[in-house]
Amino acid sequence: MFKVLLSLLPVALATPLSFPWGGQEPVVHSWALQAPKAESGWTDPRILGGQFIDFTTPRYGEPLNIVISNLSDPFILTDEGFRQYYKSIGFSEECLGLHYGHVHKANLGDGDERKSEHVLARQHYFLRWGTCWETLIGGNHFRAWKQNGTMADTGAWFLAVSKEYDSTRNHMIVPNGYNIGRDMLVERALEGSSWNGMSWVAEIEWREGLLEAGYKGINHAIAQDGRVAILTVHRV
C-alpha cells in the first residue's frame, strides 16, 4: 500500500493544482534571471535600465506580464488600432472616463525613463453596462505602455494585467491575480476575436527569466509566476 502511494507521489507533484477560476497556484521556479539579449519585435527593457515591473509606488509595482510585439498587425500598434483590438477581446476604456487610483509609471528601457501609462482598460462583461459593471464587481484590467522612446522605438506594447476584487475592496488584486489576469487575456487572444469587421488571432511565446517569480518588488506582495507572454497578433 505504502509503495503504491509512493509511486503515485511524482504524479501528484507533477499535476498543477487547478482552481475554480481557472488559474493555477503560483509556481516557485528556481531559474535565474537571464541576461538581456536581442529580441525580435521588442527590446528587452533591462538593456537600458528598465524592468518588467511597473512603478505603482517608487518601490513596488505590478508585473509587465504581456508584451505585444511589433511583428503584430501594424494597425494594432497604433492607438486607435490597439483600442479596437482590446475591445475585440472584451476590454474597454474606463467607465464614463472616471479614473480612480493613480497613474502607474514604467521604464521600458527606451530612453523615456519612467513614463506614465498610455492606456488603462477594463474587462466589460455586458456591452450594455460597459465597464461600469466591471468597476462595481471587479474583474480583469490592464495598463499599457508603448515602447517608443528614441533609444528603442519598437512600437511594442507592454501590458501589466491583473484581476482585482470589486470596488468595495478598493480594487485590491485577488490572490494570484497577476497570473490569472494575464492568463485570461492570453486565452481570449489565442481564441481569436473580431471588431468592426476586422479579425485577429494571436500567436504566443512564453518567456521565463525576464521577471523574477515571487513577490519581491510586487505591489500588495501578491506572488506571480514570473512568466511573460509575448504575443504576436495577426490580422486574419
Ligand SMILES: *[C@@H]1O[C@H](CO)[C@@H](O)[C@H](O)[C@H]1NC(C)=O
Ligand atoms: C521591431 O523591433 C525590433 C527590435 O526587436 C526593431 O529592431 C525593429 O526596428 C522594430 N520594427 C519596427 C517597425 O519598429
Ligand SMILES: *[C@@H]1O[C@H](CO)[C@@H](O)[C@H](O)[C@H]1NC(C)=O
Ligand atoms: C508614444 O506612444 C504613446 C501611445 O501611443 C503616445 O501617446 C506618445 O505620444 C508617443 N510618444 C512619442 C514621442 O511619439
